[in-house]
Amino acid sequence: MTPDRDDDHGHSHYDTPASRRARSPLEVRAMALEAALVENGVVSTDAVDLFVDAMEHRFGPHHGARVVVKAWTDPEFKARLLADGTTAVAELGITGPEGNVRVVENKPGVHNMVVCTLCSCYPWPLLGLPPIWYKSFEYRSRAVAEPRTVLEEFGVELADETRIQVWDSSAEIRYFVLPERPAGTEGLTEDELVELIDRNAMIGTGLVASP
Numbered sequence: 017m018t019p020d021r022d023d024d025h026g027h028s029h030y031d032t033p034a035s036r037r038a039r040s041p042l043e044v045r046a047m048a049l050e051a052a053l054v055e056n057g058v059v060s061t062d063a064v065d066l067f068v069d070a071m072e073h074r075f076g077p078h079h080g081a082r083v084v085v086k087a088w089t090d091p092e093f094k095a096r097l098l099a100d101g102t103t104a105v106a107e108l109g110i111t112g113p114e115g116n117v118r119v120v121e122n123k124p125g126v127h128n129m130v131v132c133t134l135c136s137c138y139p140w141p142l143l144g145l146p147p148i149w150y151k152s153f154e155y156r157s158r159a160v161a162e163p164r165t166v167l168e169e170f171g172v173e174l175a176d177e178t179r180i181q182v183w184d185s186s187a188e189i190r191y192f193v194l195p196e197r198p199a200g201t202e203g204l205t206e207d208e209l210v211e212l213i214d215r216n217a218m219i220g221t222g223l224v225a226s227p
């Protein structure tokens with residue numbers, strides 16, 4: 017299997033609109049790496065398929081949003097979530113791979129945002145794979161050096177007196193932001209609430225808007 021042939025096991029992990037144009041250096045590198053690992057017997061194509069499927073379907077921000085809604089609607093769950101995130105999300109059937117989840121709560125006067133200054137540590141089971149910008153040197157450095165400016169660039173305008181807390185995720189601890197429940201959502205069902213919450217709100221680079 018060469019980097020140019022990605023159909024050896026029936027489908028391509030890289031068969032995206034982008035792959036039908038010129039492939040990016042990252043895609044070519046990923047394909048070459050997979051080919052080398054398979055050829056050398058380090059992983060099987062089945063294992064790679066399983067992993068990609070998990071990342072695309074089993075994990076993702078819909079899980080994080082369920083956790084947020086549960087915390088908004090069940091004060092006892094919220095208390096458990098803030099005390100021990102890993103154990104509390106497991107109650108909802110959301111588990112591993114790797115790392116403990118620590119939940120930090122936005123409230124009036126306090127806004128939290130998450131970064132991994134070293135690389136790209138991220139709560140996969142809750143949010144799926146991190147966006148490209150999360151892994152960029154620019155975000156990893158500027159989120160710490162000038163968080164308020166970075167938030168403004170994401171469209172998040174905070175009051176001057178709001179304190180911004182920046183949390184540095186690591187392989188051991190993966191931070192997750194519990195956003196504030198917006199006003200005007202009292203009558204919504206849990207499914208309707210889930211729809212309001214996007215990935216950035218749980219990284220802290222976004223807010224949950226009123227419907």
Ligand code: FE
Pocket residue numbers: 132134135136137138185186187
């Ligand atoms: Fe990291």
